[in-house]
Amino acid sequence: MTRNRFKTYLIAACALLGAFLLSLNAQAQHEQMTVATFNIRYDNPGDAPNHWDHRKEVVVNLIQFHGFDIFGIQEGLHHQVQYLDEHLPTFDYVGVGRDNGQEKGEYSAIFYNKEKFNVLESNTFWLSTDTTQPNKGWDAALPRICTWAKLEDKASGQQFYFFNTHFDHVGTEARQESGKLILSKIKEADKAGIPVMLTGDFNVDQENPAYLLLENSSELKDCYEAADLRYANNGTFNSFDNTKSTDRRIDHVFVSEFLNVKKYGILTDTYHNLYPSDHFPVMAVIEWNY
Structure with a gap:
């Protein structure tokens, strides 16, 4: 073999190896997913100096900077959901307002990167004995909902379910029964062997029976x-008050037992000594365990 021909073969082999390594890297990236929950605080005129108009750009920037792939929000009114939809161009969402099943009332919407995922099915049910229409369940003070979606990773074909909810802030029985109801829905997916993720503002901390029911x-x-790696130096509810701290986590991210959790973080980002919301977003990096 001549030197020039050997050199040609060597260059071709290096090119093939490089393409193979890039393929492995791309596959590894698709095997991980950044999941989050974020109570964005409803647009309350009495929240000065924390009005939505002051916070909304920060909320979008936070989501983009931390690289969320899919996340559930709580307390978003229709115009807030629309703002996120318009300013997160690679995202789409599913969800409805809890007061009429359309656009009225707070959403528990699921935002997902539409370049990475397809939605195969989605729906919303009410946390009540009547799950099909707007109503208050048990001793709840307000109507409460859970929005879910069955998604597919475009690159790998992996399917998964994503549930997002907001438990009642008053009703003790309602929170317990809401947990049982969501678990019954998740068990249906579990029987099919499809991974599940559950996010939300549960209004209960890590010692509450309603939390322990899920955990x-x-x-x-x-x-x-x-x-594997935890970055959580505070609880998740801040009341827009940066002079106080807590160990209570009331916003949670749960996943199926057989999924690997590489990283978890409570994101205490600030802007001009203010918080983007009265809840800190919670994120987790999930790895498929094939």
Whole structure:
């Protein structure tokens, strides 16, 4: 073999190896997903100096900077949901307002990167004995909902379910029964062997029976407990007050037992010494365990 021909073969081999390594890297990227929950605080005129108009750009920037792939929001009114939809061009969402099943009232919407995922099915149910229409369940003070979607990763074909909810802030029975109701829905997906993710503002901390019902189930685990790397130096509710701190986590990310949790973080980002919301967003990096 001549030197020139050997050189040609060597260059071609290096090119093939490089393409192979790039392919492996791309595959590795698709095997991980950044999941988050974010109570964005409803647009309350009495929140000065924390009005939505002051915070909304920060909320969008936070989501983009931390690289969320899919996330559930709570308390978003229709115009807030529309603002996120318009300013997150690679995202789409599913969800409805809790007051009429259309655009009225707070959403528990699911935003997903439409370049990475397809939605195969989606719906919203009410946290009540009547799950099909707007109503208050048990001792709840307000109508409460759970929005869910069955999605497919475009690159790998992996399917998964994503549930997002907001439990009642008053009703003790309502929170317990809401957990049971969502678990019953998740068990249906679990029987099919499809991974599940559950995000939300549960209005209960890590010691509450309603939380323990989910954490101790055979279907779910708390990403806080399961993460290989944890960055959580505060609780998740801040009341827009940066002079106080807490260890109480009331916003949670749960995933199926057989998923790996690489990282977990409570994101205490600020702007001009203010918070983007009265809740800190919670994120987790999930790895498929094939």
